[in-house]
Amino acid sequence: MADLRNNHNLAPKPSFFNDPKIRSIFYQLVVMAVIIAFVYVVATNTAANLAAQNKSTGFDFFLQPASFDINFTLIPFDRTSYYWEAFVVGMLNTLLVSVIGVIFATLLGFMLGIARLSNNWIIAKLAMVYVEIIRNIPLLLQLFFWYTVVLKAMPGVKNSFEWFGGFVLNNRGFSFPKPMPDETFNLVFIAFFIAVIGAFALKYWARKRLEQTGNRFPVFWASIGLLIAFPVVVWLISGANLAFETPELKGFNYKGGLTLPSEFLALVFGLIIYTTAFIAEIVRSGIVAVDKGQTEAAQSLGLKDGDRLRLVIIPQAMRVIIPPLTSQFLNLTKNSSLAAAIGYPDLVSVFMQTTLNQTGRAVEIVFITMMVYLTLSLITSVFMNWYNARVAMVER
Amino acid sequence: MKNKIVTIALSAAMGLMATTAMAGTLEDVVAKGYVQCGVTTGVAGFALPDADNNWAGLDVDYCKALASAIFNDPDAVRYTPLNSSERFAAMSSGEVDLLSRVTTWTMSRDTQLGMNFTGTMFYDGQGFMVRKDSGITSPAELSGAAVCIQTGTTTELNAADYFAANNLDYNPVVFVDRDEVVKAYQDGRCDVYTTDASGLAANRSGFADPSAHVILDEIISKEPLAPVVRQGDDTWFNIARWTYFALVNAEELGITSANVDEMLGSDNPSVKRLLGVEGDFGASLGLSKDWAYQIVKNVGNYGEIFERNVGVNTPLGLERGVNALWTNGGLQYAPPIR
Numbered sequence: 001m002a003d004l005r006n007n008h009n010l011a012p013k014p015s016f017f018n019d020p021k022i023r024s025i026f027y028q029l030v031v032m033a034v035i036i037a038f039v040y041v042v043a044t045n046t047a048a049n050l051a052a053q054n055k056s057t058g059f060d061f062f063l064q065p066a067s068f069d070i071n072f073t074l075i076p077f078d079r080t081s082y083y084w085e086a087f088v089v090g091m092l093n094t095l096l097v098s099v100i101g102v103i104f105a106t107l108l109g110f111m112l113g114i115a116r117l118s119n120n121w122i123i124a125k126l127a128m129v130y131v132e133i134i135r136n137i138p139l140l141l142q143l144f145f146w147y148t149v150v151l152k153a154m155p156g157v158k159n160s161f162e163w164f165g166g167f168v169l170n171n172r173g174f175s176f177p178k179p180m181p182d183e184t185f186n187l188v189f190i191a192f193f194i195a196v197i198g199a200f201a202l203k204y205w206a207r208k209r210l211e212q213t214g215n216r217f218p219v220f221w222a223s224i225g226l227l228i229a230f231p232v233v234v235w236l237i238s239g240a241n242l243a244f245e246t247p248e249l250k251g252f253n254y255k256g257g258l259t260l261p262s263e264f265l266a267l268v269f270g271l272i273i274y275t276t277a278f279i280a281e282i283v284r285s286g287i288v289a290v291d292k293g294q295t296e297a298a299q300s301l302g303l304k305d306g307d308r309l310r311l312v313i314i315p316q317a318m319r320v321i322i323p324p325l326t327s328q329f330l331n332l333t334k335n336s337s338l339a340a341a342i343g344y345p346d347l348v349s350v351f352m353q354t355t356l357n358q359t360g361r362a363v364e365i366v367f368i369t370m371m372v373y374l375t376l377s378l379i380t381s382v383f384m385n386w387y388n389a390r391v392a393m394v395e396r
Numbered sequence: 397m398k399n400k401i402v403t404i405a406l407s408a409a410m411g412l413m414a415t416t417a418m419a420g421t422l423e424d425v426v427a428k429g430y431v432q433c434g435v436t437t438g439v440a441g442f443a444l445p446d447a448d449n450n451w452a453g454l455d456v457d458y459c460k461a462l463a464s465a466i467f468n469d470p471d472a473v474r475y476t477p478l479n480s481s482e483r484f485a486a487m488s489s490g491e492v493d494l495l496s497r498v499t500t501w502t503m504s505r506d507t508q509l510g511m512n513f514t515g516t517m518f519y520d521g522q523g524f525m526v527r528k529d530s531g532i533t534s535p536a537e538l539s540g541a542a543v544c545i546q547t548g549t550t551t552e553l554n555a556a557d558y559f560a561a562n563n564l565d566y567n568p569v570v571f572v573d574r575d576e577v578v579k580a581y582q583d584g585r586c587d588v589y590t591t592d593a594s595g596l597a598a599n600r601s602g603f604a605d606p607s608a609h610v611i612l613d614e615i616i617s618k619e620p621l622a623p624v625v626r627q628g629d630d631t632w633f634n635i636a637r638w639t640y641f642a643l644v645n646a647e648e649l650g651i652t653s654a655n656v657d658e659m660l661g662s663d664n665p666s667v668k669r670l671l672g673v674e675g676d677f678g679a680s681l682g683l684s685k686d687w688a689y690q691i692v693k694n695v696g697n698y699g700e701i702f703e704r705n706v707g708v709n710t711p712l713g714l715e716r717g718v719n720a721l722w723t724n725g726g727l728q729y730a731p732p733i734r
Binding site: 052055067068078152172354362 | 542
């Protein structure tokens with residue numbers, strides 16, 4: 001009996017050439033061979049043509065001195081620095097804009113997306129007008145617009161806006177006091193670290209308590225209080241030592257303190273405003289996608305409006321929101337390459353413009369730049385996919 | 397901006413794909429019937445479309461001289477406006493036949509980019525422009541200033557050198573587009589605008605109130621501005637180089653567009669050789685015998701080009717200075733035609 005059943009399950013064996021398995025392997029091999037041949041031809045052709053153009057090639061330029069200056073860097077850089085340092089400066093500047101942009105665009109996008117669904121007619125319509133205007137105008141135009149606004153609407157250096165004797169806003173940028181922590185200030189960092197652990201412990205305890213007694217504890221506000229109060233108390237006890245270097249008008253410009261140049265402000269502002277509109281739509285569609293019955297069920301359980309949104313609607317909406325949200329994060333990062341148009345020293349400006357021009361290694365530099373954006377995007381994707389898997393529907 | 401990235405990517409891609417040999421530019425030019433000339437995106441006096449949308453300027457006249465030598469037609473030129481960061485990619489990809497684009501002749505460009513510089517059309521130097529009400533009279537007073545610069549230029553490097561050497565700190569604000577640089581300076585983003593002194597004069601001539609800005613006397617660098625051809629095509633290189641020499645020689649011999657026909661009857665052997673009355677020097681360039689006659693007839697000599705585009709009677713109002721002929725104490729000098 002057993003043998004007979006097995007025989008039934010066996011498909012009739014086709015001839016070697018008609019075997020679908022073998023055919024599929026064969027076609028895959030052909031495709032691979034074509035791709036490899038294409039890459040090989042392009043690579044050898046490139047090398048041959050570059051040689052024919054009498055151009056210097058290679059990556060050795062990375063170790064040569066850059067001999068230009070950059071006005072906004074996160075690491076020390078001057079004209080004696082090497083090209084690889086210029087590369088790092090550009091990459092960090094791109095990352096800075098991307099990270100700040102992603103954080104604020106997400107926060108504002110969620111607020112705006114929820115506002116579009118508000119029962120308040122004015123709020124809903126205002127949000128709609130914002131979304132429809134912003135997402136239908138090309139980003140480059142918006143960046144030029146914001147940059148022009150920053151330059152034209154802000155006062156010159158001599159007539160700067162000054163607040164609290166250390167915060168200065170003018171058409172060169174925004175300057176603010178730079179904290180100059182001494183050694184005792186390390187205690188404050190340690191205190192902050194302890195407060196972070198405390199906040200997690202508090203969350204754990206509050207959850208236990210909720211499960212046991214049903215009483216809720218305002219974890220969020222308590223944590224915020226803990227994170228601020230504890231380091232401040234430690235700072236006061238340790239002698240309240242924290243000097244600030246305030247920007248002061250000397251000659252042409254404000255010196256000292258930290259300065260965010262107008263190009264940075266215009267770029268970050270433009271990217272956030274633009275991406276927010278798209279994220280708002282994604283959030284709105286995600287919320288709308290959650291069945292109305294869920295809202296009604298939550299209401300019938302007696303949940304308050306905020307809790308209903310936070311505990312029932314948003315977690316379900318997240319499954320719809322996250323994949324397109326990932327695309328928006330990638331878009332924002334890639335869009336930051338428009339920075340060069342308004343003079344912000346991002347990767348494209350520093351590396352693909354200045355470095356490319358001073359070294360003439362076009363193929364190498366364009367290739368590296370593309371690889372950097374590709375890598376950044378892939379890392380973002382991997383992270384978001386991981387997060388998506390975490391919040392995805394768990395089938396029971 | 398997108399355009400720029402596309403251009404660079406395309407040039408890179410063309411570097412990848414192009415298999416056309418780079419030699420034989422003259423044949424290509426003759427076959428298509430015009431010279432494709434890379435110029436600036438707009439610098440008054442050097443290359444700028446006029447009211448009738450015809451390109452005019454010193455760089456443009458050089459292109460016209462070249463076209464005259466080949467086709468006896470100064471209008472057999474098409475112009476490609478290029479940013480400083482696009483120019484060399486446009487050259488190596490074959491997008492343009494030559495670059496006549498206020499480009500500074502430097503060693504690294506000459507030796508590493510696969511380019512050749514044909515001869516200094518304009519001896520320039522880097523200067524600074526500031527607002528008159530700032531009261532600045534010397535670059536040494538510029539400590540802490542925000543400086544507007546175009547990216548991918550020797551200007552960017554010279555500024556870094558100058559401020560470091562003089563122990564001044566400064567704040568470079570760089571843009572891809574020259575227009576953006578000038579606009580940022582006018583909007584007060586920068587205290588100083590720096591580029592070649594001729595370029596400063598050119599940009600200032602376009603300001604609403606040129607007298608509110610001063611160009612500081614001090615020059616901080618040597619900027620020999622020269623036309624560029626691709627390395628490895630000696631015939632084309634010779635044509636480009638001798639077009640420039642013909643312009644200078646014509647001025648030295650007193651031949652102008654007005655008297656060139658008269659000069660055909662001159663007894664001076666140098667004039668006869670230049671204009672093709674005696675000997676055939678055009679043949680060795682692959683051109684007709686009267687190549688230099690056509691240049692002078694259509695475009696004029698070097699002095700005429702200078703005075704017409706950037707001289708004292710133009711909005712730029714530049715003196716000949718070091719660009720005078722060597723016989724007048726300047727640097728413009730050309731080897732003899734014999």
